Amino acid sequence: MRRRVVITGMGVITPLGHSPAELFASVVAGRSAVGPIVHFDARTFPTTFASQVSDFDLAKYLPDAAKFRNCGVNTKYALAAGKQALADAGLLEIKGDRSRMGVYLGSGEGQENFEVLTSSTAKATAAGERTANLREAAGWLFKRLNGPQEAEAEMYAPSGYLADTFALDGPFASCQTACAASSQALGEAGEMIRTGEADVMLAGGSHSMITPTGISGFNRLTALSQRNDSPKTASRPFDLTRDGFVIGEGAGLMVLEELEHAKARGANIIAELSGYGSTADAYRMTDPHPQGKGAIRCMADALTDAKLNPTDIGYINAHGTSTQANDAAETAAIKSVFCDHAYKLPVSSSKSMLGHLIAAAGVAELVISVMVIQKGVIPPTINLETPDPACDLDYVPHHAREARARHVLSNSFGFGGQNIALVVSAFRG
């Protein structure tokens, strides 16, 4: 029989709370964390707002926080969320052999030093020119960049520091598949437990792109909402007037554990990670397939993997980005997989409140999905005011709803066509 994977710990750093309980209370209350960008001066950017983590201090989590002063927030958020998850699972204390405990982090690019990149390039570019003198530019970059900070910007750092700090000596991986990354990390980490390569995996994601480069990149692609006069209503998944996603940041980590291992040590089993599907669209770089071809197959694969029928699913936590293309394609895909049941099935988008945590989005939303099973309450899709004929499902508009769900499906679809669906189930021995 296949080894079963259960969730025994969870931790988050998000714009709506620094613990799973706070996060869930916020989304059930329909709160939005979206506001003006404070991380840098974005007042002249096409988009001036975001969903940001506030009051974060790594020293609250780690006594040696100063050691990480040169690290970017991808590392810092991951450490804080990881500590919560391991403490929740009762695995924080480092004793004995830890070589069957690993890390799988969906994470982002290391944060570049925008100020030095632009000023050095400017200095190496003659007035009126469109090309830089690269010899000079390299010289200025070498003089101006901060070596220790650059070292910490290497992409292995966030996953490496999780392993190093919490003595997770077993298998590791770290992926960057845009908005699908942390869901993919959870799914593949579960597979590493199923194959027997590990008994415990700390898995999830950590990401911030609320930087001048990140906002510039998404703004040039016209992917972000530009509703600057009303940031809190800007993320409006499935609404006819949606105009792009609202960028967020944060981290989430879960302790995934092989069932017998969890039982043997008397762990508190929160839920079971029962299904995983992963597909590629092979369609376009920025747009999902309009009928959701890849999304359909990944949801169907996740159900098959969980040995469930579509009617077993009691709630879908949608990818629901608030872009025109995603929300219509995702709705079409859900209808294709769930047929008549699609119309009886509550579907909501946490991004309406939380914004889009990019590489950390999937795990934050899976934490919410797990708590829906635990608490019997489904968080709403806020800002859904004008119905879109292409989006005609029950999106739980405005207000949370009490409902029992034994099995929940959560979607994450990434830029570049990576599609992930995960199924979590109430644990039954």
Place this chain on the structure above:
Amino acid sequence: MVSTPRRTVLTGLGVLSPIGSTTDAFWDALVASVCGVRTVSLFDAYELPCRIAGEVPGFSAKGMIDKSYRRSLNAMARTVELGVIGSQLAMQNAGIAKGTVPPARIGIEFASLMGATDLNDMAAASKLSSPDDETVSHALWGSIGLPEITPLWMLKYLPNMPACHTTILYDIQGPSNTQIPGDTSGLVALFEAARILRRGTTDVMVVGGSEARINPITLSRHNLFVELSKRNDDPAHAVRPFDAARDGTVLGEGSAVFALEELEHARGRNATILGELVGWSAGVDRGKKGPGLARVIRNALASANIQPSDVDHVNAHGTGTTAGDAFEARGIAEVFGRDVPVFAPLSRFGNLGAASGLMELAGSVLALKHGLLPGTLNHEKLAADCPISVHTGAPRPVTKPYAVKVTYTDLGQCAAAVVKRWSDA
């Protein structure tokens, strides 16, 4: 496991490297001990302390990309171009044309890091936003700088783009993932691909790594925090794995892509089999002490169900850095002592970062296939802190069926793969 796992074989290889851009040219250069480390030519690196590197000579994506896809080159940085062309070469080498494998039965696992932006993509915007050339005004950037930036700017550099373009180019609709844990990314991608094949999700996986590192940003950054060789005047002898006179590594660029395939599927289409991936392990050696790396190597051997004495050679990362080589040698020595020779191909082409693991592995896959192990270039006098036996000098015959590939990151993340010479027995 109760059932026999599905077997995973290597059936295609594409390389774009500083010592050759076909599989044959790469192998010939390995045997002839050609060194691809030279003075940087892609830009004038005179201002940097280390200005030697391994570049892919004459690489032109325009001349190589599938005609149907040429239009998309404007959305690809050099890292992405290397990855996509490398994938094309691997698929051609494997004899897999688009559509010949059902789209859902083929997936991709890539190793690629954030590409450095081409400074000329941001030169005009930077000039407008930094009137004093010392500081940048976010307000100017947001208002008059940003419109100067190409709309596809971000897409040119995202790590998952080599995989993304390849899925579109070959209609790959199975899982697509991109690994980013530094120099271990390629092997971590290979392990996940094998897991996906074993569990029956797909029959073929494209497994590649690519990175373009010879540009003002990447080279100046690494000059700040990596021990790079000072032998600017003697690039061919700069990287000296496990050598008493080693003084650092150099960066390189390139792309190495394999087709990894389930054995019966490969047999069914009469594919040429280059070798078999029979085992692997990943794990962390906190503080890079050595015993953790040894544990990972032992776990990899155990997963392949073999003993150290079955191994023909260990293929090391062998970066030529003081601390790195000493750490790696300690780990290897704990498992193999001086009994199994170590081969380190990196001195020929530099540290290819995300492409390093699979490019280095390609050296051993080809060595097993040809029955000949090339020597480690620039290893002349074994360092006292490296208690291993390094194979150097002329190529020697391969005597045993297995090779073990080892690599690591600076935070002690270690990976080891076991490959076996293919025989139909």
